[in-house]
Amino acid sequence: MPPDTLPPVLEARGLTRSYGAVTVVSDVSFTLAPGEALGVLGPNGAGKTTLLKMLSGDVRPSAGQVLFAGVSASDLPQAARCRAGLVRTSQIPQPFSGLTVWENTLTAALHGGGLHGADAEQAAHDALRRSGLLDRHALPAGQLSLMGRKRLELSRALACGPKVLLLDEIAGGLSDFEVQDLVALIREINTSGVAIIWIEHIVHALISVVSRLIALDFGRLIASGTPLEVLASDNFRRAYFGDEPPLELMP
Amino acid sequence: MPRILILAGLGLVLLSLPLWGSGYQQRSVVEFLYFLSLAMAWNLLAGYAGLVSIGQQAFVGIGAYALVVLAEDLGLNPFLTLPLAAAVAALAALPASWLLFRLQGAYFAVATWVIAEVLRLAANASIDWLGGGRGRAVRSLGGFERGLREDITFYAALALAAVAVAGAVWLLRSCTGLGLMAIRDSEPGAQAVGVETTRTKRRVYLFAAAITGAAGALIYITQINVRPDAAFSVNWAAYVIFIVVIGGIGTIEGPIIGTLIFLALREALSGLEGWSMLIFGAIAIAMMLFAPRGIWGLVTERWNIALFPIRRQMPARFIEKETT
Ligand SMILES: Nc1ncnc2c1ncn2[C@@H]1O[C@H](COP(=O)(O)OP(=O)(O)OP(=O)(O)O)[C@@H](O)[C@H]1O
Ligand SMILES: [Mg+2]
Numbered sequence: 102m103p104p105d106t107l108p109p110v111l112e113a114r115g116l117t118r119s120y121g122a123v124t125v126v127s128d129v130s131f132t133l134a135p136g137e138a139l140g141v142l143g144p145n146g147a148g149k150t151t152l153l154k155m156l157s158g159d160v161r162p163s164a165g166q167v168l169f170a171g172v173s174a175s176d177l178p179q180a181a182r183c184r185a186g187l188v189r190t191s192q193i194p195q196p197f198s199g200l201t202v203w204e205n206t207l208t209a210a211l212h213g214g215g216l217h218g219a220d221a222e223q224a225a226h227d228a229l230r231r232s233g234l235l236d237r238h239a240l241p242a243g244q245l246s247l248m249g250r251k252r253l254e255l256s257r258a259l260a261c262g263p264k265v266l267l268l269d270e271i272a273g274g275l276s277d278f279e280v281q282d283l284v285a286l287i288r289e290i291n292t293s294g295v296a297i298i299w300i301e302h303i304v305h306a307l308i309s310v311v312s313r314l315i316a317l318d319f320g321r322l323i324a325s326g327t328p329l330e331v332l333a334s335d336n337f338r339r340a341y342f343g344d345e346p347p348l349e350l351m352p
Numbered sequence: 353m354p355r356i357l358i359l360a361g362l363g364l365v366l367l368s369l370p371l372w373g374s375g376y377q378q379r380s381v382v383e384f385l386y387f388l389s390l391a392m393a394w395n396l397l398a399g400y401a402g403l404v405s406i407g408q409q410a411f412v413g414i415g416a417y418a419l420v421v422l423a424e425d426l427g428l429n430p431f432l433t434l435p436l437a438a439a440v441a442a443l444a445a446l447p448a449s450w451l452l453f454r455l456q457g458a459y460f461a462v463a464t465w466v467i468a469e470v471l472r473l474a475a476n477a478s479i480d481w482l483g484g485g486r487g488r489a490v491r492s493l494g495g496f497e498r499g500l501r502e503d504i505t506f507y508a509a510l511a512l513a514a515v516a517v518a519g520a521v522w523l524l525r526s527c528t529g530l531g532l533m534a535i536r537d538s539e540p541g542a543q544a545v546g547v548e549t550t551r552t553k554r555r556v557y558l559f560a561a562a563i564t565g566a567a568g569a570l571i572y573i574t575q576i577n578v579r580p581d582a583a584f585s586v587n588w589a590a591y592v593i594f595i596v597v598i599g600g601i602g603t604i605e606g607p608i609i610g611t612l613i614f615l616a617l618r619e620a621l622s623g624l625e626g627w628s629m630l631i632f633g634a635i636a637i638a639m640m641l642f643a644p645r646g647i648w649g650l651v652t653e654r655w656n657i658a659l660f661p662i663r664r665q666m667p668a669r670f671i672e673k674e675t676t
Contacts, residue, residue: 180549195541197537199602200533200537212530
């Protein structure tokens with residue numbers, strides 16, 4: 102079956118989040134097919150991270166719900182969603198800096214992966230190898246470079262055994278070469294069958310992996326469709342460029 | 353394995369001490385062992401779970417009063433009350449954790465202290481049952497011949513410290529231990545990799561309360577008289593914080609070294625009365641400023657040693673695969 106006829110692995114239904122009087126995500130709905138890669142675009146403060154955090158369970162929606170594999174995940178805390186295969190990486194990497202790279206990844210395999218003993222070690226090893234950190238397994242995570250920390254976020258997420266991976270600006274702040282490496286890695290993860298939702302400001306990196314885009318502005322879903330459709334849409338152009346016509350939009 | 357030999361030798365020396373040591377030496381070692389147990393418990397909280405409590409005296413007092421009630425009112429052998437005091441303290445820690453775990457950082461710390469103060473005042477007020485401000489004595493200890501009493505106390509203290517150290521090592525080497533250290537370094541990160549942060553912290557909090565409660569009962573087996581202002585004194589927290597900070601927070605070896613230094617210093621400063629607390633405080637602050645990882649931290653900076661290895665390394669089978 103082509104992906105769009107499979108039942109969605111993840112679905113957002115009318116997700117809304119307010120802080121006091123301010124609504125930062127407003128009535129956002131979309132679906133994600135198994136194995137699909139979906140990109141999220143939007144200006145700073147559009148509510149992208151908040152949306153992702155509602156999916157992963159660290160922010161409670163003010164309204165709406167999240168369905169994971171067809172069932173409501175609303176009552177599942179973040180750790181339980183992680184164990185079920187809905188895993189998020191952080192916009193600001195959160196290494197366990199007193200632990201080694203190996204211990205960081207093993208913690209994810211034991212807890213998020215729900216594995217024990219040799220199985221957990223195997224999963225941690227595979228995750229480190231895939232994310233290119235195997236040679237740094239004994240390094241304290243606090244000594245990793247920014248790129249190393251981004252890799253560690255991915256390595257830990259992989260060790261949890263994700264079905265859906267939520268990536269929050271994982272390529273932000275990196276050099277072009279590093280972004281290329283990361284894009285290859287994310288593409289490999291996606292082709293191995295993991296569905297991905299990826300927030301990224303680096304449009305050319307994003308659309309080299311994802312097959313579909315959604316765009317947010319002021320917490321609202323303003324466009325959705327193939328990358329070309331979204332990037333060319335009036336709503337999207339207005340959100341980024343105001344009413345002036347862009348000089349050069351296409352990458 | 354020299355590490356096993358060192359530990360076995362140490363164990364033999366301690367086990368045989370009542371045979372060759374003086375009464376004074378024996379009592380000093382008991383004191384070392386209960387301070388070590390208290391320090392190990394606090395170190396698990398502050399050094400591994402990021403739960404900085406300044407109210408662990410609540411559980412010293414609960415253990416002490418569990419001893420009084422169980423031995424005097426219910427007629428149990430005072431030494432058999434030790435595991436029960438641990439259970440009572442853990443039971444009391446459960447509702448306390450429901451309250452405390454809603455708080456973070458300094459609020460958590462202050463709330464632990466408030467709880468201990470409330471218990472101290474409550475014990476002061478209960479004249480009929482717990483003896484009010486004058487407290488109560490564990491009279492049934494008088495039924496033991498002195499030498500026998502001191503020997504049993506010694507082995508009970510040894511057992512308690514062994515459980516505290518072995519329990520801490522076992523906990524830290526387990527899946528829970530990695531989860532704990534992850535929480536300490538980044539709580540959002542720990543949650544993101546599936547660590548059940550509240551459950552993990554609660555497990556440690558209850559374990560620390562149990563050890564502290566048993567230590568409380570043991571301390572008052574050696575002192576016989578239980579007074580609320582002494583049993584619930586904030587000094588217990590202050591001493592233990594000093595010990596862990598000096599020795600090296602977040603290590604197993606640190607509290608051992610810290611307890612030795614604390615007892616030696618206390619002996620040296622015993623003539624100074626109130627001034628000694630000031631000196632302890634000054635040393636602790638200097639340590640935090642200039643050697644925040646304590647004496648054991650200084651040692652491990654120079655030599656790569658660990659008496660109790662709790663860290664995980666990638667298994668060798670994976671490394672060999674890489675090179676071939
Ligand atoms: N806990 C909070 N309390 C109050 N306001 C918040 C909170 N978290 C986020 N916000 C606000 O919600 C809005 C959306 O934040 P969010 O982090 O989701 O944006 P974003 O699209 O991820 O932005 P960026 O591209 O800069 O990462 C921002 O205006 C932010 O200030
Ligand atoms: Mg963001």
